[in-house]
Structures are given as C-alpha cells and as structure tokens.
Amino acid sequence: MKAGQEYPADNYNKEKELAVNGVLENLKLLKAHIQSSTYDKIKKLGEAEGNASKVAIVMGLISMVAGIVISIFITLNITRPLSEIKKSTGEIARGNFPDDLKLDSPPEITELANAFNLMCAKLKQIDKLKSDFFSLMSHELRTPLTTIKEGTNLMIEGLENGKSTGKQKRLLTIISEESNRLINLVNSLLDLSKMEAGMMAYNFVPTDIARLINKVSREIEPLAENRNIKIHTALNNGSSLIKVDRDRILQVLRNLIGNAVKFTPDGGHVKVSSRMVEEGVNVSVEDTGAGIPADNLSTIFNKYEQVTLGGSNKIKGTGLGLSIVKHIIDAHGGKIWVESTLKQGSVFSFVLPV
Incomplete structure (x- = not known):
C-alpha cells in the first residue's frame, strides 16, 4: 500500500484474522497460566493454613500439658509439706511431740516447719517436766501414805478390841479407804512414768490367759454381785498359753473388767471372752x-483422758488406767482397741502375739 500498489482485501482479512487469533490464543494461554498460578498459590496458602493450624494445636497442647505439669509440681510442693504438718499435728493431739519435721519446700513453709519443730521441742520439755514432777511427788507421797494407812489399820484393830463409838470406826474406815485410793493413784503415776521412760521391767513367762481371766473374774465377782451384775466368761481353754508378764496382764484385766463392772448399770452383765486368732x-x-461417744474413741487411751458417760457422771477416775493398759499391751507387741455404741455398751479388745 505504501508503494502505491493494490493489496488484496482477502489477504488482508486473512492476515488480520490470523493475527487476531494468535493474540486470542496467547491471551487464552496467559489466562490459563494465571489461573493455574492462582490455583497453585491458593492451594499452597491452604496447605500453609492447615500446617499453621496443626502447629497452633500442637503448641496449645504442649502449653496445656506444661501448665498442668507445672501446676501439679507447685501444688505438690505446697500440699505435701502441709500434709506432713497436718499429720504431725495429729501426733501432738495424741500426746506425741515430734520435733524432727524436715521439709524441702518454699521458704515460707520451711519457716513454718522450723517454728513447728521449736513448738514441739518446747511441748516435749514441758511434758517431761510434768512427768518428772508427778514421778517425784509420787515417790515423796508413797511413804507417808503407807504410814497413814498402816497407822489407821492399827487404830481400827485397837478400837475393835476396846470401847469405841460407831462414828470413830466410820471415820477411821473412811481414812483407810481414802489412803488406799491415794496409794493406788501414786502407784499408777509411778508405773506410767516408768513406762513412758522405758524403764519398766517385764518378766515374760509362759502363761495361760484363761487362768488369769478366771482369777480376775473371781476377784471382781463380789463387787458385781452387790449390784446384781453377772460376769460371763467364754474362754478358749488349753490353747492360750503364751509368753507374757503375768502381773502386768493381770493389771490389764483388772482394769478392763473393773471398768466394765463400774460403768455397767445394776442388773446388767459383763462378758469376758478369749479365742485364738491368726495374730x-x-x-x-x-x-x-x-457406751462411749464416737468423738472420744480415738483418745480414750490417752493419759488423763476421762469421758463423762450418760448416767455415770458421778463415777470418777484418774484417767491413767487405760493409758497404762495400752503401754502394757504395746510392750507385749500387741494391740488394743475399743468399739462402742451409745446406750448399748462397749467392747474393749486386745491381741497378744503367740
């Protein structure tokens, strides 16, 4: 056309159409490429999002587990020493004063444990002073009380042979009975002091427990008959021969059977039984x-522990008998316990190893 020559329209149209088709084809290829690239990026983005979610979940789980572990560690580091302190407090309530509480814990609780140990040491010193005082006073009281008792007995014998009034005899009898009561109290205090100090001597010999039970039952039977109380025995004769300190086990039986009669109302009954068990x-x-209230069952064997029972609040004791009983049974390697139901009665049981 620039040369001034004619150019066929058909050729022009064909070339134009080819050019347009080429452009369209390239555009289609570009479109397809863009779409493919976009899809790939979206897919990769989705995969990245999925991976990020998994990483977030894993990190969350790790953080949660770590938090639980740390919480448990901190809790145990606090609750364990507090549980030890609580346990030691229970020992104090039972009359024991442990002063060896050592805790690996935070400084505040460590200071509390040190203060607790100091308190226990002071209580132990006070308890020892009290025991020493009672022991000393018991020794000092025994001789004059024995003298008073013997002098009173001589006066009663003299009055029986001569002239005397009923009032004089009654007063001397009261003096004699009270002297016996005080002597028994002094002896109990001395026995308990020796037991607590580990100085009580025991003589273990083969003994038939059934015979000891029969002996004590016969001793207490007159007192029971005066109040119409029946003492029944159910004994395993012949197979209860074990090594014990005869006098101390008699002391245990006299205390338990005597208490049973003392706290049983008139017309009641007391049953003493023995049998072989595995232990x-x-x-x-x-x-x-x-019966004994449930709150007192765990402390009934503590020294100076006295329980006011329904209908028997006029009956008083020293609060030493059951404590001495427990010391004797423990020294024999046995165990003692009590079961009781209010208004129905109590059962004191002990086991002595063969």
Missing part, C-alpha cells in the same frame, strides 16, 4: 453400759 490370742471385755 495370737484375742481377749474381749464386753459390757452393757452407757
């Missing part, structure tokens, strides 16, 4: 008294 010889003393 050794089991002895039980059952009464039909007023």
Whole structure:
C-alpha cells in the first residue's frame, strides 16, 4: 500500500484474522497460566493454613500439658509439706511431740516447719517436766501414805478390841479407804512414768490367759454381785498359753473388767471372752453400759483422758488406767482397741502375739 500498489482485501482479512487469533490464543494461554498460578498459590496458602493450624494445636497442647505439669509440681510442693504438718499435728493431739519435721519446700513453709519443730521441742520439755514432777511427788507421797494407812489399820484393830463409838470406826474406815485410793493413784503415776521412760521391767513367762481371766473374774465377782451384775466368761481353754508378764496382764484385766463392772448399770452383765486368732490370742471385755461417744474413741487411751458417760457422771477416775493398759499391751507387741455404741455398751479388745 505504501508503494502505491493494490493489496488484496482477502489477504488482508486473512492476515488480520490470523493475527487476531494468535493474540486470542496467547491471551487464552496467559489466562490459563494465571489461573493455574492462582490455583497453585491458593492451594499452597491452604496447605500453609492447615500446617499453621496443626502447629497452633500442637503448641496449645504442649502449653496445656506444661501448665498442668507445672501446676501439679507447685501444688505438690505446697500440699505435701502441709500434709506432713497436718499429720504431725495429729501426733501432738495424741500426746506425741515430734520435733524432727524436715521439709524441702518454699521458704515460707520451711519457716513454718522450723517454728513447728521449736513448738514441739518446747511441748516435749514441758511434758517431761510434768512427768518428772508427778514421778517425784509420787515417790515423796508413797511413804507417808503407807504410814497413814498402816497407822489407821492399827487404830481400827485397837478400837475393835476396846470401847469405841460407831462414828470413830466410820471415820477411821473412811481414812483407810481414802489412803488406799491415794496409794493406788501414786502407784499408777509411778508405773506410767516408768513406762513412758522405758524403764519398766517385764518378766515374760509362759502363761495361760484363761487362768488369769478366771482369777480376775473371781476377784471382781463380789463387787458385781452387790449390784446384781453377772460376769460371763467364754474362754478358749488349753490353747492360750503364751509368753507374757503375768502381773502386768493381770493389771490389764483388772482394769478392763473393773471398768466394765463400774460403768455397767445394776442388773446388767459383763462378758469376758478369749479365742485364738491368726495374730495370737484375742481377749474381749464386753459390757452393757452407757457406751462411749464416737468423738472420744480415738483418745480414750490417752493419759488423763476421762469421758463423762450418760448416767455415770458421778463415777470418777484418774484417767491413767487405760493409758497404762495400752503401754502394757504395746510392750507385749500387741494391740488394743475399743468399739462402742451409745446406750448399748462397749467392747474393749486386745491381741497378744503367740
């Protein structure tokens, strides 16, 4: 056309159409490429999002587990020493004063444990002073009380042979009975002091427990008959021969059977039984008294512990008998316990190893 020559329209149209088709084809290829690239990027973005979610979940789980572990560690680091302190507090309530509480814990609780140990040491010193005082006073009181008792007995014998009034005899009898009561109290204090100090001597010899039970039952039977109380025995004769300190086990039986009669109302009954068990010889003393409140069952064997029972608040004691009983049973390697139901009675049981 620039040369001034004619150019066929058909050729022009064909070339134009080819050019347009080429452009369109390139545009299609570009479109397809863009779409493919976009899809790939979206897919990669989705995969990245999925991976990020997994990483977030894993990190969350790791953080949660770490938090739980740290919480448990901190909790145990605090609750464990507090549990030890609580346990030691229970020992104090039972009359024991442990001063060896050592805790690996935060400084505040460590200071509390040190203060606790100091308190226990002071309480132990006070308890020892008290025991030493009672022991000393018991020794000092025994001789004059024995003298008073013997002098009173001589006066009673003299009055029986001569002239005397009923009032004089009654007063001397009261003096004699009270002297006996004080002497028994002094002896109990001395026995308990020796037991707590580990100075009580025991003479273990083969003994038939059934015979000891029969002996004590016969001793207490007159007192029971005066109040129409029946003492029943159910004994495992012949197979209860074990090594014990005869005098101390008699002391245990006199205390338990005597208490059963003391706290049983008139017309009631007391049952004493013995039988062989896997651990050794089991002895039980059952009464039909007023029973012991559940709150006092765990402390009934503590020294100076006295329980006011329904209908028996006029009956008083020293609070030493059951503590001495427990010391004797423990020294024999046995165990003692009590079961009781209010208004139905109590059962004191102990086991002595064969």
